[in-house]
Amino acid sequence: MRELLYRLKDRYHFGTPTFQRDDLCFVTVKRSELRAILTELRDVEGFTHLTLLTAVDWIEEQQFQLTYMINNREANLTLALRVMLDREDATGDTIHDLWPTAATYQRELREMFGINFPGSPRVDEEFILEGWTDLPPYRRDFDTLAYSQQTYHDRPGRETHDPKTHMQKVLYADYPKGAK
Amino acid sequence: MEDVDDKFLKKNKEVPLREELRPRKVTTPDGQEIEIEPLRDYFCEAQPKVHPKAYSKIVEDFYNWARSNSLWILGFGTGCGAIEMRPLMTPRFDAYRYGIQWRPTPRQANLLVISGYLSVKTLKRAIRAYEQMPQPKYVMGLGSCTINGGMYWDSYNTIKRLDDYLPVDLYIAGCMPRPEALLHGFMELKQIIRKGEAEGANKYAENFAQYKANQKAVIKDWDMPDYNW
Numbered sequence: 001m002r003e004l005l006y007r008l009k010d011r012y013h014f015g016t017p018t019f020q021r022d023d024l025c026f027v028t029v030k031r032s033e034l035r036a037i038l039t040e041l042r043d044v045e046g047f048t049h050l051t052l053l054t055a056v057d058w059i060e061e062q063q064f065q066l067t068y069m070i071n072n073r074e075a076n077l078t079l080a081l082r083v084m085l086d087r088e089d090a091t092g093d094t095i096h097d098l099w100p101t102a103a104t105y106q107r108e109l110r111e112m113f114g115i116n117f118p119g120s121p122r123v124d125e126e127f128i129l130e131g132w133t134d135l136p137p138y139r140r141d142f143d144t145l146a147y148s149q150q151t152y153h154d155r156p157g158r159e160t161h162d163p164k165t166h167m168q169k170v171l172y173a174d175y176p177k178g179a180k
Numbered sequence: 181m182e183d184v185d186d187k188f189l190k191k192n193k194e195v196p197l198r199e200e201l202r203p204r205k206v207t208t209p210d211g212q213e214i215e216i217e218p219l220r221d222y223f224c225e226a227q228p229k230v231h232p233k234a235y236s237k238i239v240e241d242f243y244n245w246a247r248s249n250s251l252w253i254l255g256f257g258t259g260c261g262a263i264e265m266r267p268l269m270t271p272r273f274d275a276y277r278y279g280i281q282w283r284p285t286p287r288q289a290n291l292l293v294i295s296g297y298l299s300v301k302t303l304k305r306a307i308r309a310y311e312q313m314p315q316p317k318y319v320m321g322l323g324s325c326t327i328n329g330g331m332y333w334d335s336y337n338t339i340k341r342l343d344d345y346l347p348v349d350l351y352i353a354g355c356m357p358r359p360e361a362l363l364h365g366f367m368e369l370k371q372i373i374r375k376g377e378a379e380g381a382n383k384y385a386e387n388f389a390q391y392k393a394n395q396k397a398v399i400k401d402w403d404m405p406d407y408n409w
Contacts, residue, residue, distance in 0.1 A: 129337065130301050131401030133193035137336050143188035145334040150190045151398060152340040155328040 001025050001077050004045060012037055015082075026067075028082040031093070037081065038068065038098055047072045047079060050098075053105035055113045059140045062087045064115055068095070085115065094120040112138040195401040223405040228385040231315045240376060247290075247316060248373040251366060254289035255282040256309055259296015260356050261322040267359045280366055286312040291369075294346070296356065297325035297332050298339050304399050310346055311408040317381045318373070320365060321351045330355055344394045347380035 005017055005027065015028030029037055041047040051069040058065060064087055069080040085092055094117040096103040106117040111127040114136035126132070135142040168175065203217035234240040257265065268275040269282060283289045286309045298306060310319065321342045324330035329340030342348055349372060352365040372378045384391060388407075396402055 128301075130304070131195040131399070133195060133400065134191050134336075142336070143185040144336040146184050146186075146188040147190050147336045148329075148334050148338075148340070149184065151336075152329070152338075153344055155341050158328050158333075160333075 001079070004077075004079075008037070008040075023076055024078045024080075026080045026082060028084070031083050031085070034068070034081065034083050035093060035095065035098075038070070038095060041070060041079065042098060045072065046074050047077070049073060050101055051078065053095075053102055053109070055109050055115060055138075057087070057113065057138065057140045058084075059087070064090050064113065066092055066109075066115075090115040092117050094118065094123075096120050112136055114139060198401070198403055201403055219403075219405050224409045225405070225407075226409070227388055227407055228311070228381075230382045230385045241374075244374050244376050248370040249279040251278075251280045251291045251318075251369070252289045253280060253282045253291045253293055254286050254309060254313065255284055256286075256292065256306070257295050258298055258302050258306065259323070259325060261293075261295025264322070264356050264359055264362060265293065265295060268362060273359045273363065275363065275366065278363075278366060278370075286310070287314065289313055290317045291320065292317065292346075293320045293322060294326050294342055294348075295322045297323075297330065297335075298342065299337050300339065300398050301337075303339055303345060303395070304404070307345065307395060307399075308404060308408050315381050316378070318349045318369060318378050319346050319380055320369060321348045322354075322357055322362070322365075324353065324355045327351050327353065339398060345391065345398075347383045347391075349378045349380045 001019075001023065002017075005014065005025070008014070012033050013030045017025050017027040019025050047070040049071040051071045052067070053069070054067050056065040056067070064085045066083045066085060067080050068083070069078060071078045083092075090113070092106070092109070092115050094102070094106060096106065096117075096119075103121045103123070106120045107123050107125070107127045109115045110117060110120075110123050111129060111132070117123050129137075134147065137144065137147075201218050203215065205213055205215050207213050234243055253265075257263075265282075267273050268280075275281075286292075290313060292306070292310050292313065294306060310317070319342075321327065325332055325338070326342040326348070329335075329338070332338040333340065339345065350365060350369050352361055354361055357365070369378065392406060
């Protein structure tokens with residue numbers, strides 16, 4: 001895996017690779033080079049399987065991070081490429097022509113994160129949700145608890161304890177000193 | 181609640197009716213122009229009626245005894261409770277000895293078991309299935325998800341109280357209830373029916389407007405008639 005990255009790093013811009021295991025590595029790449037890297041890895045280096053395509057919402061940085069995880073079954077290697085996108089009006093590049101399965105992931109990202117992938121098949125259709133009009137629910141500025149409280153009725157009588165304060169009360173009733 | 185964002189407000193936008201369901205003018209193959217309204221043309225508009233009781237109490241009691249011995253369940257599994265129902269069909273638990281069996285279509289069933297959490301999308305199908313069942317019919321809610329939301333208490337797409345949307349005759353608590361608990365629940369339901377207290381379907385007919393309002397408040401793309409005969 002390291003040797004593969006050494007081979008590629010002269011031609012592409014890589015961030016610092018994070019090795020979670022010897023056969024699993026995460027590396028950040030530039031958006032403009034993503035397609036070239038993915039094509040080369042697929043056709044030359046034997047990374048034939050797209051394991052997953054997912055997103056992380058870095059709301060503080062105003063960015064979305066796309067993770068393209070690809071797998072080389074012959075050599076048992078997994079490489080994850082990270083791409084950062086602007087959160088404002090987020091648009092990614094479709095890779096459905098490299099891996100047809102990516103179209104499904106891209107439909108999901110479009111619905112759950114609101115990241116658009118122009119040109120991807122059926123990307124504007126509903127994927128799981130029916131008649132959803134609110135913010136995409138996986139975005140971090142969408143508060144799922146507040147939404148559910150405003151939409152569905154609670155049954156009275158349900159009591160919830162914050163585990164920390166509850167256990168502190170049960171186990172250490174007189175902490176801090178004189179609290180009791 | 182500590183974690184709630186006070187400033188978050190959900191948007192209440194209307195979802196437009198799907199194009200193929202809108203009333204419009206079409207041209208028939210022989211050149212005639214007709215107006216169609218798909219949601220009204222193909223469905224009966226009558227509202228559900230209260231099922232009348234028999235003329236004397238002893239006859240009604242006899243009916244109820246007979247009903248309680250024929251609980252036919254619609255094989256419609258939602259959530260994880262559908263898995264707990266499967267062992268009941270095996271020789272180990274053998275629910276069939278109590279006159280309980282599973283049917284593939286709502287037209288042949290009189291008991292709807294909501295076996296776990298209902299997402300809004302599934303709720304629409306559950307309502308359709310329930311309304312197509314012939315009266316007298318009963319609803320059982322399984323597990324804490326149907327009672328107060330259970331572990332989906334903060335989910336954006338899962339209802340919390342089943343009895344807002346369907347008339348529930350009996351709840352079985354647990355997460356999930358074991359097949360033994362289900363069997364016990366069936367026995368309880370039989371007693372409720374024999375006492376003549378399983379009036380869920382009549383409650384649904386009486387409070388029809390209220391139930392519909394609750395259902396339409398969460399199911400935004402309502403693409404079916406108000407009552408599915």
